[in-house]
Amino acid sequence: MAVVLFIQVTGLSAQVAKDHYKPTDTSTEWFEEARFGMFVHWGIYSMYGAYYEGKHVPGIAEWIMKRGNIPIDVYEAQAEKFDPVKFEAELWAKAARDAGMKYLLITTKHHDGFCLWDSKVSDYDVIDHAAYGKDIIKALHLAAEKYGIKLALYYSILDWHHPDVSYHFRKGKTDVDFDRYIEEYMKPQLAELLSGQYGEVGMLWFDGGWENWWTFDRGRNIYNFVKSISPNTIVNDRLDKDHSKLGGSEIGDYITPEQNIPAMPTSTLKPGDVWETVLTMNNSWGYSKADHNWKSPRELIRSLIEVASRGGNLTLNVGPKPDGTFTSETTDILNAIGKWMKVNGEAIHGTTHSELGVMPWGRLTVKDDTKYLHVFEWPRDELNIRLDHWNPRKIKRIYALANPNKSLDFKRTGVEVRIKVPQPMPDPIASVIAIEFGPDPKAKPTSNQNLDQ
Ligand code: FHN
Numbered sequence: 001m002a003v004v005l006f007i008q009v010t011g012l013s014a015q016v017a018k019d020h021y022k023p024t025d026t027s028t029e030w031f032e033e034a035r036f037g038m039f040v041h042w043g044i045y046s047m048y049g050a051y052y053e054g055k056h057v058p059g060i061a062e063w064i065m066k067r068g069n070i071p072i073d074v075y076e077a078q079a080e081k082f083d084p085v086k087f088e089a090e091l092w093a094k095a096a097r098d099a100g101m102k103y104l105l106i107t108t109k110h111h112d113g114f115c116l117w118d119s120k121v122s123d124y125d126v127i128d129h130a131a132y133g134k135d136i137i138k139a140l141h142l143a144a145e146k147y148g149i150k151l152a153l154y155y156s157i158l159d160w161h162h163p164d165v166s167y168h169f170r171k172g173k174t175d176v177d178f179d180r181y182i183e184e185y186m187k188p189q190l191a192e193l194l195s196g197q198y199g200e201v202g203m204l205w206f207d208g209g210w211e212n213w214w215t216f217d218r219g220r221n222i223y224n225f226v227k228s229i230s231p232n233t234i235v236n237d238r239l240d241k242d243h244s245k246l247g248g249s250e251i252g253d254y255i256t257p258e259q260n261i262p263a264m265p266t267s268t269l270k271p272g273d274v275w276e277t278v279l280t281m282n283n284s285w286g287y288s289k290a291d292h293n294w295k296s297p298r299e300l301i302r303s304l305i306e307v308a309s310r311g312g313n314l315t316l317n318v319g320p321k322p323d324g325t326f327t328s329e330t331t332d333i334l335n336a337i338g339k340w341m342k343v344n345g346e347a348i349h350g351t352t353h354s355e356l357g358v359m360p361w362g363r364l365t366v367k368d369d370t371k372y373l374h375v376f377e378w379p380r381d382e383l384n385i386r387l388d389h390w391n392p393r394k395i396k397r398i399y400a401l402a403n404p405n406k407s408l409d410f411k412r413t414g415v416e417v418r419i420k421v422p423q424p425m426p427d428p429i430a431s432v433i434a435i436e437f438g439p440d441p442k443a444k445p446t447s448n449q450n451l452d453q
Pocket of ligand 1: 089
């Protein structure tokens with residue numbers, strides 16, 4: 001994608017084309033280093049659990065207000081009862097940390113408009129409106145800090161509750177003003193979230209810009225506003241009117257494919273672009289009593305590997321129950337991923353894609369002078385790999401992450417390396433073999449280097 005910037009030069013417009021997605025200078029280093037994070041969808045919709053008036057409302061559960069046509073006053077009355085007595089921010093942060101996740105992205109305000117922090121420009125929040133009366137974002141900020149993970153905040157552009165933009169629910173209301181919502185509500189709320197009371201917010205994740213009133217200029221205006229308050233906060237690509245073509249957004253610091261792992265490269269997505277796949281554990285983002293379609297740890301761990309091998313992040317969703325606890329399925333999945341990450345996390349964090357691409361036996365990631373071979377199909381005897389880009393003569397050592405002290409025997413024939421693998425496969429989901437190279441691993445072999453051994 002070509003981002004086109006117009007720069008005023010002595011009164012004349014000079015056009016500068018950038019051929020890289022990232023349009024700002026904001027560093028995304030921590031985010032790329034992280035590679036894995038937790039998304040949390042939690043709010044009043046969690047209380048319904050996809051049921052309204054005793055009936056199941058199909059579709060993603062956080063949309064129940066819209067899908068179930070729940071009137072604003074009924075939803076408000078439900079919100080008054082929000083009292084997650086078992087919520088412990090530290091348990092969430094610890095669960096994320098133990099699963100190998102490096103950031104926690106929470107819905108401060110989803111499409112229903114209810115705010116999980118103490119907003120001064122709204123009474124429709126967890127302090128003023130709900131039984132709970134405590135600032136959830138503050139608790140998560142402190143817990144995230146304690147467990148060494150970054151706090152990231154989701155904010156919905158559209159709002160089914162605010163009088164100026166909730167026309168779906170306030171039929172016939174004509175005195176609406178979209179810019180009033182932006183200037184007098186959205187911006188002050190963002191300023192609250194970025195004021196420092198929740199620490200330095202790692203990233204802001206906008207969503208819901210598909211309604212007609214949202215425009216490219218309004219998106220750019222919000223982007224600049226965020227950067228003017230918190231220049232280090234990275235911002236996703238959804239402030240642009242149309243972010244649906246991956247890498248096609250002209251506003252934002254990173255790309256957010258949803259429920260899919262994009263091919264790499266494509267005409268708009270290139271190695272070096274910063275992107276994140278957001279993925280649910282079952283079908284719904286918010287808690288649903290009806291959704292039992294849980295993905296297996298195997299599928300999710302392999303998705304994490306797939307994403308990392310293409311140079312992206314995985315942000316895996318959790319939909320907590322209304323009392324503030326995770327479902328047992330969620331906890332089991334997080335524990336299984338954590339177990340795998342404890343052994344293999346170094347092959348995910350801080351890695352990037354490998355130019356070698358997809359292997360018949362699995363995937364690859366790269367960090368500094370080490371190549372990580374994520375093996376799905378474990379061979380009976382030897383694992384073969386062609387090192388077209390790196391010099392096999394520079395290999396220092398090969399070992400399995402499950403047993404890093406034991407070096408594995410290997411043979412080199414030309415650019416092909418045959419690694420003798422231990423039996424049985426250390427982890428049937430994916431086992432990682434590290435090939436450690438000496439300095440300058442890409443240097444071409446010299447004429448007197450015999451590659452066969
Ligand atoms: O409508 C939302 C949905 O509820 C959920 O928040 C996801 C998360 O990426 N985003 C929107 C759909 O694109």
